[in-house]
Amino acid sequence: MTRLLHRLLGRLPIGWLQLTHNRTRLVAAMAGVAFANILVFVQLGMLGALQGTIGATYSLVQADILISSSDANTLTDGSPLTRRVMFQALAEPGVAAAAPLYLGQTDWTRPDGSTATLTVYGLPPEAESFAGPAVGSGFRQLAVADRVLLDLRTRGVDPESLADVSPDHPLRFEANGVALTAVDTVELGGGFSADGAMVTSDQTFLRLFGQRLAGTPTHILVRVAEGQDPTLVAAGLREALDDAPVLVRTLEEAASADLAYQTTQRPVGVIFGMGVLIGMLVGLVIVYQVLATDVADHLREYATFKAMGYPHRFFLSLVFEEALILAVLGFLPGVMLSLGIYAAMAAKTGLPVDMTALRAAAVFAGTILACALSGAIATQRLRGADPAELF
Amino acid sequence: MLAPIEVRHLDHWFGAGEARKQAIFDVSLSIEPGSLTILMGPSGSGKTTLLTLMGCLREVQGGSVQLLGEELRGASAACQVALRRRLGFIFQAHNLHESLTARQNVLMGLEVHGRGDRGRQDAAAEHILQLLGLGHRVDYLPENLSGGQKQRVAIARALVSNPEVVFADEPTAALDREAGLQVVRMLKALGRERGTTTVMVTHDNRILELADRIITLEDGRVVTDSAEAHQPAELLPRSASG
Numbered sequence A: 001m002t003r004l005l006h007r008l009l010g011r012l013p014i015g016w017l018q019l020t021h022n023r024t025r026l027v028a029a030m031a032g033v034a035f036a037n038i039l040v041f042v043q044l045g046m047l048g049a050l051q052g053t054i055g056a057t058y059s060l061v062q063a064d065i066l067i068s069s070s071d072a073n074t075l076t077d078g079s080p081l082t083r084r085v086m087f088q089a090l091a092e093p094g095v096a097a098a099a100p101l102y103l104g105q106t107d108w109t110r111p112d113g114s115t116a117t118l119t120v121y122g123l124p125p126e127a128e129s130f131a132g133p134a135v136g137s138g139f140r141q142l143a144v145a146d147r148v149l150l151d152l153r154t155r156g157v158d159p160e161s162l163a164d165v166s167p168d169h170p171l172r173f174e175a176n177g178v179a180l181t182a183v184d185t186v187e188l189g190g191g192f193s194a195d196g197a198m199v200t201s202d203q204t205f206l207r208l209f210g211q212r213l214a215g216t217p218t219h220i221l222v223r224v225a226e227g228q229d230p231t232l233v234a235a236g237l238r239e240a241l242d243d244a245p246v247l248v249r250t251l252e253e254a255a256s257a258d259l260a261y262q263t264t265q266r267p268v269g270v271i272f273g274m275g276v277l278i279g280m281l282v283g284l285v286i287v288y289q290v291l292a293t294d295v296a297d298h299l300r301e302y303a304t305f306k307a308m309g310y311p312h313r314f315f316l317s318l319v320f321e322e323a324l325i326l327a328v329l330g331f332l333p334g335v336m337l338s339l340g341i342y343a344a345m346a347a348k349t350g351l352p353v354d355m356t357a358l359r360a361a362a363v364f365a366g367t368i369l370a371c372a373l374s375g376a377i378a379t380q381r382l383r384g385a386d387p388a389e390l391f
Numbered sequence B: 001m002l003a004p005i006e007v008r009h010l011d012h013w014f015g016a017g018e019a020r021k022q023a024i025f026d027v028s029l030s031i032e033p034g035s036l037t038i039l040m041g042p043s044g045s046g047k048t049t050l051l052t053l054m055g056c057l058r059e060v061q062g063g064s065v066q067l068l069g070e071e072l073r074g075a076s077a078a079c080q081v082a083l084r085r086r087l088g089f090i091f092q093a094h095n096l097h098e099s100l101t102a103r104q105n106v107l108m109g110l111e112v113h114g115r116g117d118r119g120r121q122d123a124a125a126e127h128i129l130q131l132l133g134l135g136h137r138v139d140y141l142p143e144n145l146s147g148g149q150k151q152r153v154a155i156a157r158a159l160v161s162n163p164e165v166v167f168a169d170e171p172t173a174a175l176d177r178e179a180g181l182q183v184v185r186m187l188k189a190l191g192r193e194r195g196t197t198t199v200m201v202t203h204d205n206r207i208l209e210l211a212d213r214i215i216t217l218e219d220g221r222v223v224t225d226s227a228e229a230h231q232p233a234e235l236l237p238r239s240a241s242g
């Protein structure tokens, strides 16, 4: 290894020799870097879970454009619209179809007797083309009143217990005082504001939520005609609906605005975002501490090298060498342990906490950057000083 | 031939404000090329300070030092780096890198001049360690060497790249009589063969007879100088500057 690095660097690999000379210190430094990595991974995992679950709420529908009340910040929190908006939209050129989407939340008693909160999606049975890929063929069963699709991945429910729900094995239960029959399942999973989802027809939805009037959906889903650009059609709709208090956005725009809102305006998102920042900061401090201590402990040797005529960039390359080695040696256990923590978090919360290659690469690059930056700062003390002052 | 070291009215202070204290007072010296000069004087008389000022390891505050034709006062970082590569410094403490073997420590003295033939550099390092009686210890870490052996590695590191000027601060303190003499004879031989100039701080009376010149410091002033032995230092005319 020393020989290889010697050839690679064109000089003695002093960083490597220095790090491996003191094994206890190396292990402590690796643990420090690994800990910093874990800190950032855990925070990113939670932020990623929040983002993932926000994105997932949109996967139960399929549309080009979403018309929502102007106070709608997320998929579920807008005031009801009037159906008139839908008929106005249908009259616009470029619009092929439109459907009302009703959203609400209800309590559901799990098979084990505990209570879960479900987001209820109500969609007219004839609007099958607006049901998202996550809904599946069960949607056709909903034309019959009081039939619903239950979320197989509802938090706190063993998926096995719902796996055989079908028209032949219906699951009967009661919600909001209405007797319902689950005839199939969808796969969504819990998020931060609900434990799972339930899909019904608009009529069943209105029976469940007696106070909601038939003409007041939460959103209008719009499909544009073949070959039309949703962005352009949305612009036209915005103009046509200019006097109504509505937002007209493509589904992607709505989803990313929702994501931005929940991650930057809502306490949960802000806390996770701050967590990532603080994790990075604490990580930087740990890494800096490790490298600064190492430089301080070798000040006499470095002063000697400086006295021999080594320029400042030699010391920079030396700490970069150390930084890189520490980044690699700390990252490996860091990412391993994080995978374990992710699995534990996912099991405990039912949230989609999982490692992505992009996240791992970003944290690795960040670690190298933090190490290099810390190293550069740590060597500042050497730069101006006379060698004789450092002995 | 130009003197490798010219010191003119050199003053030096430590500390700032109230604590500011002068350590070197109006020192002027001219060192002959190829000579072995010994600096003597009681502890705290300013020997190390003077040596590090002449050796480009400390910023010159007052007066001037010309080293190998370059003025050190206000010298740029690049100029300092270039000059230091032409010097060999042997410190009071050995200052070896604990993670490097004897050979690797010596290699540091060669690699400072840039990438070279690895095999040749290895051989040169080993050769000089052999000359200093460490042929059987080339791959030892400092922690496995005795004090005298470590000091000899430090000497090898300073000499391996044939420096033009060698500065040595009590290099023989950790060596026994024979080894100490051997090192000084080697430095002297270098002076004869390659014209290497050596300035050495020592208390070691055994070495004095090998010196070309002996300078004694007291409280930061030159009090005796064998080059001007016919004239007591105290009676030399003092410059008004400084």
Ligand SMILES: Nc1ncnc2c1ncn2[C@@H]1O[C@H](COP(=O)(O)OP(=O)(O)O)[C@@H](O)[C@H]1O
Pocket: B014, B015, B023, B041, B042, B043, B044, B045, B046, B047, B048, B049, B050
């Ligand atoms: N870094 C320093 N800071 C403050 N005073 C110093 C420093 N180095 C040396 N001195 C002072 O300068 C004087 C000369 O010191 P030094 O050159 O080390 O003497 P010597 O090497 O002859 O023993 C002493 O009084 C010492 O206390």
Ligand SMILES: [Mg+2]
Pocket: B047, B048, B049
């Ligand atoms: Mg001294």
